[in-house]
Amino acid sequence: MSARAPRPLLPFVVGAYVGLLAPLVFVVAVSYGHSRALEFPPPGVTLKWFKAFVPSQAFVTAFFRVSLVVGVLAAVLATVLGTSAALGLVRFRFFGREAVETFFLAPLLVPEILLGAALYLFYARLAIQASIWTLLWGHLVICTPYVIRSVTAGLVGLDPRLEEAAMSLGATRVQAFFKVTLPLLRSSLLSGAIFAFIISFSDINLALFLSGPESTSLPVHIFSEIQWQGEPTIAAASSLQIVIIGMLVLIVQRMFRLRLVV
Amino acid sequence: MDGVRSRPIWAFLTGPYALFLLLLLLVPFANVAMYSLHPYSPTKVFLPELTLDNYRKIFDLYYVRLFGRTLRLGLITTSVCVVLGYPLAYFLARARPRVQALGLFLLIMPLMVSAVIRIFGWIVILGRKGLVNQTLVALGLEPIKLLYSETAVVIGLVNIFVPFMVLPIMASIERVPPNLEEAAQNLGANWYRMFRRVILPLSLPGLISGCLLVYSLSISAFVTPALMGNARERMAGQQIYDEVLVSFNWPSASSLALTLVLLTIALMFGALFATRHASRRDIAS
Secondary structure (H helix, E strand, O other), X not given: OOOOOOHHHHHHHHHHHHHHHHHHHHHHHHHOEOOXXXXXXXXXXXXXXXHHHOOOHHHHHHXXXXXXXXXXXHHHHHHHHHHHHHHHHHHOOOOOHHHHHHHHHHHHOOOHHHHHHHHHHHXXXXXXXXXXXXXXXXXXXXXXXXXXXXXXXXXXXXXXXXXXXXXXXXXXXXXXXXXXXXXXXXXXXXXXXHHHHHHHHHOOHHHHHHOOOOOOOHHHHHHHHHXXXXXXXXXXXXXXXXXHHHHHHHHHHHHOOHHHHO | OHHHHHOOHHHHHHHHHHHHHHHHHHHHHHHHHHHHOOOOOOOOOOOOOOOOHHHHHHHOHHHHHHHHHHHHHHHHHHHHHHHHXXXXXXXHHHOOHHHHHHHHHHHHHXXXXXXXXXXXXXXXXXXXXXXXXXXXXXXXXOOOOOOOOHHHHHHHHHHXXXXXXXXXXXXXXXXXXXXXXXXXXXXXXXXXXXXXXXXHHHOHHHHXXXXXXXXXXXXXXXXXXXXXXXXXXXXXXXXXXXXXXXXXXXXXXXXXXXXXXXXXXXXXXXXHHHHHHHHHHHHHO
């Protein structure tokens, strides 16, 4: 391990991280600031924007009634769909398996803004009103591939002979799956579910098209607030999101290899 | 076991998601393709006759400029991402496990936060009363207009997409055994020569797939140019958004969307091919 990066590389590395993290740091800093005009450095420290966040009906609805609900539902459904798809892809050999695998990861190749537009036009053609559900179906398209990736990674590292042993001891295939495979897949399942939640929770591109007046998600609400004024209440809501996502990513990293999912 | 083998269990397992994707990915894009072949009417949602006008229109000066600007900003963004991302990828690939874990966390965590929030952060930094301008004023200089320009859009895009450059490059550098670097250096090459002759060629597939990924993501960007860009210098994503939700010219939006989708899918398959090709060669050697 004596091959180390040479010193001249270090400024680039530090610069890249400063650029990556600066916006997050400043969002959090402004949310505690005293000025309405998003001044930096802020003239004083306050919690008033967090207090303003609580009675703001629009923010509370967007956060708790839409983003959180859709995120959790998307995570649960994507985990069920994705786990079953990953099992089929890893544990069975069938004609066209590679094509099916590519098809299942295809949502990652389609730009989200175009998928959003396509789904909007599709719903419009069928005269389906925008609601939490239209948003949820859209999110399932982009969340499930992450579950498939993480569960596939978990399954590949798991010896199929464990299942076979259970079956030769009298368990049915279904019992073997629920009693042996599923507990061993726990961490990759949970990582996939958490990532599905994060992708749904922070998505803006699909939500711009798919959320209606009653189902504005938090990022869409933040988007329109930035366009119109840009009050620090947005910063308070944003810092909340940053903290939640930071903790979730940390959990995944503790449990599983982060890179197998991303 | 025999009875189990004969039943196509894989179909029960993969079927639900396959159907789901069919209904919510393929059918919607087929619908877009159909819209793109029908003429636009301000009064009717749908006219039965067929036309190629929506595609011919892409060659109008307005749209040529729009696509030209979009592709050019994508190119600039990709180049900046290479300059910033490559050193970071090398650093992470060769870092000790603990440093690497921390570095990956700091790379992936921002990636997962909503793009809107990161752009909001840049507005705070670059805005009229933001950090940069307050610093300039404190130094006795004139404040400058940073936001709502192409520079601002590139800053925002680089910030959002640089992890997509770092991760594939890092993966391909990790496959190069560190003792190959030592061997080259023992044979008398200095670090830069070793890098140019050993690391760079071997990490090329990662670099290519990172570039294609970042490029195709940035040419379909919407939120960044909408919030940080100049209203007169728009990108293709904004045009599509407006034609769908503001001017309701769905046939035109459809032809633009389909053009962009085909372009990005071609690029993404290039990225996929570059990485697959690399891993295959890895096994062979």
